[in-house]
Amino acid sequence: MDRRYFLKGSLAAATTAAVSVATMRAAWARTSARPALPMPSLLDLTQSGRLDLVAQQGTHRFGQDSQPSSTFGYNQSYLGPIVRANQGQEIAARVRNDLPEPLATHWHGLLVPGEVDGGPHLAIDPGEAWKPVLFIDQPPATAWFHAHTHPNTARQVYSGLAGVFQISDGQDGERGLPHEHGVDDLTLVLQDRRFDDFGRLSYRLGMFDRMQGFRGDHIVVNGAPNPRTSIPRSIVRLRLLNGSNARIYHLRFDDGRPMHVMASDSGYWPEPVPTNELRMAPGERFEVLVDFSDGGDVSLLTGPDQNRGGPGMMGMMGNMRSFITGLVDDDLPILSFHPEGRKGAIDRMPEKIDDDLDQLPTNFARKREFSLDMMLGGMPMGRGMMGGDGAGPAMGINGRPFDMRHINEQVSLGTTEQWVIESDMLMHPFHIHGVRFRVLADETGQAPRLENRGYKDTVLVDGRAEVAVEFTQPAAPETPFMYHCHILEHEDAGMMGQFGVS
Numbered sequence: 001m002d003r004r005y006f007l008k009g010s011l012a013a014a015t016t017a018a019v020s021v022a023t024m025r026a027a028w029a030r031t032s033a034r035p036a037l038p039m040p041s042l043l044d045l046t047q048s049g050r051l052d053l054v055a056q057q058g059t060h061r062f063g064q065d066s067q068p069s070s071t072f073g074y075n076q077s078y079l080g081p082i083v084r085a086n087q088g089q090e091i092a093a094r095v096r097n098d099l100p101e102p103l104a105t106h107w108h109g110l111l112v113p114g115e116v117d118g119g120p121h122l123a124i125d126p127g128e129a130w131k132p133v134l135f136i137d138q139p140p141a142t143a144w145f146h147a148h149t150h151p152n153t154a155r156q157v158y159s160g161l162a163g164v165f166q167i168s169d170g171q172d173g174e175r176g177l178p179h180e181h182g183v184d185d186l187t188l189v190l191q192d193r194r195f196d197d198f199g200r201l202s203y204r205l206g207m208f209d210r211m212q213g214f215r216g217d218h219i220v221v222n223g224a225p226n227p228r229t230s231i232p233r234s235i236v237r238l239r240l241l242n243g244s245n246a247r248i249y250h251l252r253f254d255d256g257r258p259m260h261v262m263a264s265d266s267g268y269w270p271e272p273v274p275t276n277e278l279r280m281a282p283g284e285r286f287e288v289l290v291d292f293s294d295g296g297d298v299s300l301l302t303g304p305d306q307n308r309g310g311p312g313m314m315g316m317m318g319n320m321r322s323f324i325t326g327l328v329d330d331d332l333p334i335l336s337f338h339p340e341g342r343k344g345a346i347d348r349m350p351e352k353i354d355d356d357l358d359q360l361p362t363n364f365a366r367k368r369e370f371s372l373d374m375m376l377g378g379m380p381m382g383r384g385m386m387g388g389d390g391a392g393p394a395m396g397i398n399g400r401p402f403d404m405r406h407i408n409e410q411v412s413l414g415t416t417e418q419w420v421i422e423s424d425m426l427m428h429p430f431h432i433h434g435v436r437f438r439v440l441a442d443e444t445g446q447a448p449r450l451e452n453r454g455y456k457d458t459v460l461v462d463g464r465a466e467v468a469v470e471f472t473q474p475a476a477p478e479t480p481f482m483y484h485c486h487i488l489e490h491e492d493a494g495m496m497g498q499f500g501v502s
């Protein structure tokens with residue numbers, strides 16, 4: 001147990017009235033030692049071309065001393081394997097649903113047609129299997145797959161239905177990139193979770209969670225809370241996925257060492273770019289290179305999540321201030337690294353990784369505007385709200401909550417459009433299925449911030465963002481693509497729309 005965080009937890013508990021998450025943290029964390037970082041097995045499809053996933057119920061112990069939690073996973077009790085396919089491959093996938101409820105499984109970041117995209121229209125009934133054929137026709141990237149069953153995405157993903165999907169071209173050695181899975185190439189699924197006094201996973205939505213999205217007070221990496229790992233004394237690659245429901249990470253190392261960002265959602269950057277802090281919203285992926293050759297121990301942590309809205313939102317949430325303090329104001333430890341005596345394969349930061357990015361497009365077939373609306377039908381505390389399950393606020397896009405039977409937009413295949421997204425009250429990570437895009441403008445008002453360089457499929461909208469989207473994949477009206485807020489409680493509450501491409 002890291003003493004610093006323990007003290008912080010107890011202090012918060014002593015000074016905060018009412019039920020506070022800090023109390024929970026102290027009670028359970030007191031007895032827990034830092035577990036070893038689990039590394040999901042690599043399911044390499046590059047030879048077989050076959051992907052078999054079974055969504056199943058299971059039990060998972062998050063900490064060494066915790067009681068088992070009932071969870072969901074793909075081929076395992078919590079989360080899924082790390083899948084790797086090659087660019088140019090055709091993958092015969094099979095997803096069997098052994099859960100007691102319907103499940104749609106979406107390939108987030110794969111450029112595949114709507115009919116195999118795994119959106120809410122492609123839900124699999126219990127006991128059934130779905131067999132999409134996926135043609136992998138895109139550059140190397142760290143994508144992922146996760147539950148997308150409307151309106152149960154948040155709970156299903158929280159229970160463990162998510163996995164990483166690596167797209168490779170077999171050239172990482174030539175690029176001078178670390179690529180030994182689990183050794184100097186670590187895949188890290190970051191999620192925040194809440195636990196009860198016995199260390200069991202808990203997901204109970206209060207009004208605050210419904211409004212702001214669910215945030216936990218423990219960061220779990222690949223299913224282990226606040227773990228430790230050893231790594232070679234060299235350059236190590238971290239493939240980071242923010243698989244949280246709502247938390248925005250502000251990643252940094254406790255000794256201030258830089259992360260060299262080398263890839264975003266949809267592919268490599270031309271060269272690694274150093275930064276001391278990396279912001280990461282739900283659904284986003286980054287790959288970073290970190291130099292551990294000095295041999296010192298170092299911890300990755302995340303700063304306060306400031307996504308709590310302006311004065312209006314705070315006023316409304318006023319009686320929950322103590323709760324917010326325990327949940328989002330603190331630094332939280334993520335993962336500690338212990339370099340071993342041994343040297344790794346890569347001891348030089350590569351200078352060049354990929355070709356330069358294309359020029360930003362300036363000609364658009366169309367411009368569309370989207371406003372992300374948090375409060376359709378009045379105040380969330382009022383009665384008669386149109387929430388997805390009747391218990392929360394109704395959210396929507398352009399004044400309209402998600403409706404499976406309504407296609408919101410129709411786009412022409414092969415065109416590039418300018419999409420302008422505006423956020424209401426909070427920052428919202430906006431994701432578009434079946435495409436990759438470039439960020440033209442974000443909250444900085446000038447050149448987009450570091451995180452928004454490169455190809456992406458999810459952008460955090462802080463007020464306003466403009467993206468250039470190229471539509472290369474078709475989607476029929478029966479299986480349209482989605483665009484939505486990737487705060488999963490917002491998505492389930494209706495902050496989602498759908499579009500056809502033909």
Ligand code: C2O
Pocket residue numbers: 106108146148283431433482484486
């Ligand atoms: Cu990662 Cu539509 O989702």
Ligand code: CU
Pocket residue numbers: 106107108109431432433434
């Ligand atoms: Cu997606």
Ligand code: CU
Pocket residue numbers: 372427428429485486487490491495
């Ligand atoms: Cu949102």
